[in-house]
Amino acid sequence: MTAALIDGKAFAAGLRERVAQRVARFVEQAGRAPGLAVVLVGDDPASAVYVRSKGKATTAAGMAGIEHRLPADVPQQALLDLVDALNADPAIDGILVQLPLPSHIDEQAVTTRIDPDKDVDGFHPVNAGRLATGLEGFVPCTPLGCLMLLKDQLGDLSGLDAVVIGRSNIVGKPMAQLLIAESCTVTVAHSRTRDLPSVVKRADIVVAAVGRPQMVKAEWLKPGATVIDVGINRTPEGLVGDVDFAGALDVAGAVTPVPGGVGPMTIAVLLRNTLISAERRENVVGEG
């Protein structure tokens, strides 16, 4: 084994601690806690688990977590009305509607209804546009967490070759935008990419966000590459990523484990985004 392990769990714990300290200062200055509203529609068990852990982490950081549970058959208009009320509520700094939504609800209609300045998930097209054009906004939590791990591991990313596998709106595309902004040379691969192994071979940075267990093979990697595995795949053998982790340990320079790599970063960044929203809305100066 030659690769360093990128400990996302430890990094996320440190980030949560820094957020909690800044929340305490915010409360002193603004006279209230930052507020995150999480909306859960229906009773999908995985979504319920995510919402519960987001709520717990919010409270642990000293913020107010407000959970709204709506029945699976809630009319779309009632959900939009709730989003409108949260948009107008001065105690709410962040609004998150847990996806996926039941099929009778148009996800796009809901996502675009959220005030972009409270869109701490960064899914609103206005925030996607801000990211693409270098304006201040909110960046989706998972790719921003990946970037934090990369910068912690590598320092300056300028000039490095990066390959992002996956082009979803919530991971692949914003990841590519973030790496472009760091002056990487970025290739975005997807299901139609020809000869993925040779595309991956030239990368100093590989971000795998596909959702296929252990698809990225060790022999595809450039020796010394930094590998960020976003994939979360449930298999009979347990949770595995998109990368052949055991093989990558012998070739890569550094690699994130699954679990314990990217996963813990997502909620930590959500807390950070919520704090930043609160600071912006109350004109409280944070620490960047």
Ligand code: NDP
């Ligand atoms: P999507 O299903 O939305 O996107 C998957 C992407 O992978 C698509 O762009 C698809 O290409 C591409 N793809 C599929 N098959 C191949 C292939 N054989 N070769 C190359 N590319 C391929 O997934 P998400 O982006 O939402 O999530 C990706 C993974 O990350 C999942 O495992 C998910 O569970 C995990 N995840 C983890 C998070 C966390 O750690 N907190 C948060 C979010 C996601 P095409 O566009 O051509 O179809």
